[in-house]
Amino acid sequence: MATTSERPVALGNAWTRWFRHGDGLFAAIVALFSVLVVGLVFAVGVVTYLGSAEARAQFGAGFFTGIDWNPIETSIQAVTFGAWPAVRGTLLTSLIAVTLAAPVGIGIGIYLSELCPRSIRQPLSFMVELLAAIPSVIYGLWGVLVLLPFFTDVLANPIADSLGTIIPALAQPVGTGRGIIATGMILALMILPTISAITRDVLAVVPNTQREVMLALGATRWEVIWGAVLPYSRAGIVGGIMLGLGRALGETMAAVMIVGNTARISDSWFQPATTAASQIASELTNATSPLHESALIYLALTLFAITLTLNLAARILVAQLSRGAASSRF
Amino acid sequence: MSLRTGAPPNYARRRIIDRIMRALTVVATATAVVPLVLILGYVLVVGGSGLSVSFFTETYQAPLMGDFTDPTLVDPAVGAPEGGANPDDPYADLDLGALTGATPAEPTDGHGSIDLSQVSSGGGVLHGIVGTLLVTLVGLLLALPVGLLAGVFLAEYDNNWLATATRFCTDVLSGAPSIVIGVVAYILIVQQTRTFSGLAGSIAIALLMVPTITRTTEEILRLVPQTVREAAMGLGAPTWYTTFTVVIPTALTGIVTGVLLAFARGAGETAPLILTVLGNNTLSVNMLAPIAALPLLAYRYTESPFPTEIQLAWSTSFVLVVLVLFINIALRLATRSRLRGR
């Protein structure tokens, strides 16, 4: 690239200057837009940080352990904002989602990369990726109108009537079914493509020699996968799960439509609850006071910080793996 | 020693485990494919069945009590009479359950005397289609120069701290929850201008599109063979000239693909719109005021007590899904035939 400016350009004088200086200008312009991208991320951090100043000053770190969220003053309750119901709801729904989606997603990745006939690999991959392309509001709609009635009748009530008598988290009342478990299930569906696509991709970079060695020792197909392929790509799979977790933590529409939007802590996970994202979505536009607004922005700042950390960790894991794969040829 | 009798003692167990685990991966794949088929099936069948010309040409009409003794008031076939909705009602966009018009129907959950299934609300989502196109297109226009040029920077000026930082930031931005982006647009635009607006929504959508466009542009430009660049530079063309006249045109199909995908994703974004464009029941093209959007309509109608509005939610989802499917499948076919041609 550097050689071009040294080369004499057989054009008019003005053009020559244009060409010569063009490169510096060009580099400056595209670099400027890169700086802009970096600036956007900083802006997100700064804006949410400043916007949450009032809530941070008032509640500090105790915000996350406060169990009361009262935007409106009543005769028995003063205005206060505690994020624990939202934090708990976010964590529980995301953990349920990851617990359900991780084994299934890894299974899909294994099937797509190791076991399925080549002729259906492309169409199947595409179908799984389509799951990621469907707008989240449609998951919410389908969850409310189709899954919830089915979930209440076939899963929630029978479980609550049997297991629920022993385990408080699974106890009645199920009610409409809106709550932490139903949300976790929809979120699981939504993060499946993330986990399965990353698993498929990291399995694809495992050198074929690793598989052949196991095969030649008389290993079954599963033993090849379990004994050589999965250990080799463990870091990448963990990275994929973390990215899926990040997506579940911040997913808004499915949560706001299904979790019930109730900032209360119930023993039963079948009961309506709230998540950070759904609380922001359902309350910010009609916040009752600047403090209420600030508390919701504090939640947004927290979400941003958590997903940033998760993304960072996941990228490092996946990147480490691809470096390892590149250097493993000999 | 024969092959079969020489099998390891645990052979039968291993064979069974192998079969079970392989079957489980098939089950896992079905676990993803079945809901996909169910979701798409429901949206296409239920949503598709509610489509009509008026769905695409009319805007919101408030639910009306179906009184079949008076066909001039409500004819289920043609929907509510003109003027049933009050387009100037400032609260209509805030509370779709609130009823306007001549014959209000009270949603009473079956406890009262009113049968909800008798409540008709014709109308369509023209305002949503227009709003979504406007908000997403303006968002795309805002995101395009930033994503494109940042992508050019990443592809052409590799290996410096700014490139590393930019790549990291695109990852962070694409991993950030869309609601957080919505909050930022809310603080910066809605709070400052003291009004919800289509523009605020466009800015939020643009923020979500930038990382997609940047990374696709980078990846596609990297696929352009170095020899193409060298050929142009060998003639004395500087980097900027080569990039605009040779590299980008070569990669144009790929870049357009990425941009269209970003558009499809942006059009389906809902959460940031709740905080920015708010929604509107009438046809509006004013980007400085609240505006309707398809995903918002799907969201709000889903919560409606009226079966006719729930039908509208399905049909709205139909439009969204067809848009997303169309772009994704068209791009898949286009890129595949291009690969095959090579």
Add this chain to the structure above:
Amino acid sequence: MSTAVAPVAAHSLTLRQLRPFYGKRLAVHAVDLNLPANQITAIIGPSGCGKSTVLRCLNRMHEAIEGARVEGTVLLDDEDLYQPDLDPTLVRRKVGMVFQQPVVLRTRTIYENVAVGLRLAGVTARSELDATVEGALRAAALWDEVKEKLQMPATALSGGQQQRLSIARTIAVKPAVILFDEPCSALDPIATLKIEELLLELRQTFTIVIVTHNMQQAARISDQTAVFMVDQSGAPTGVLVEFDRTAQIFSQPGDSRTEDYISGRVG
């Protein structure tokens, strides 16, 4: 040689009308070969002649490639490896394979790289594992170099050591036959020499088949040699042109194509 890898009964391989395919395409014209027990048979020929393909048919690794299949018969002693309903994993247990690239299982220690075949077979007794690992490493002439660092990652070994580790891993499961697919092509001359010495040693215990592009190597270590060529009439297909005692092949080849190849005029 340690008792852990005690000599097993001698086993021969017989190929009858063996025809490997990739999809519809025939890769090698029908092959008939008798590979005597406890001898080294070399398979040589120019690239594309299908010598590795034939080798991979001998432990049913060929069919691990999608679309690949085999017609014909391979007898281990008098038992058909391709008999219906026979699980290929049982075949591979009896016919081991060492690959072109030294391959270590990257996430495992040196010890576990050797023990992996035993663990598959369900061996958990520490004493048995220890004894077999040591025996296999001794037989692969690697014991003295690694006995102090058995718990280190196998990736820490050099290329030549990794290839001997691959051999140790293969003989630890006590196969009847070991297939070598150009085992020295990624190694330097000194490491190659070590492997060749090792092969001559292993011949006492195992029947050995080695694919090599190195004619000197075939001449140095093999007892008999099979020469494959590419049949260019129609789609390129491998063909067995000659099979004889190695001394005979290299002194008085019976086929002019062999002579051209050995003298360096083709290939």
